[in-house]
Amino acid sequence: MMGLIRLIILGALIYFAIRWIINKLKPPQPSPQVGPEAQSDRLAQCAQCGVWIPQRRSIQRADQHYCTERCADLGPKHGGDG
């Protein structure tokens, strides 16, 4: 039964060799620096003047984002005559 033991040892060696190779091939992953504030740091475009503002600082009215109260009062920009 010596063959079986040698097979197990060989299998273990191959297993550790593959693990070592995978570790070497994998590039070091930089730890993502995502804070709790970064999640809500998405940009929204003002429906009136087209300026980009952080979504959490924008004024939302009727599913539209506005940069200021003034833009919100004017409403979404209409195409055509202006």
Ligand SMILES: [Zn+2]
């Ligand atoms: Zn605006």
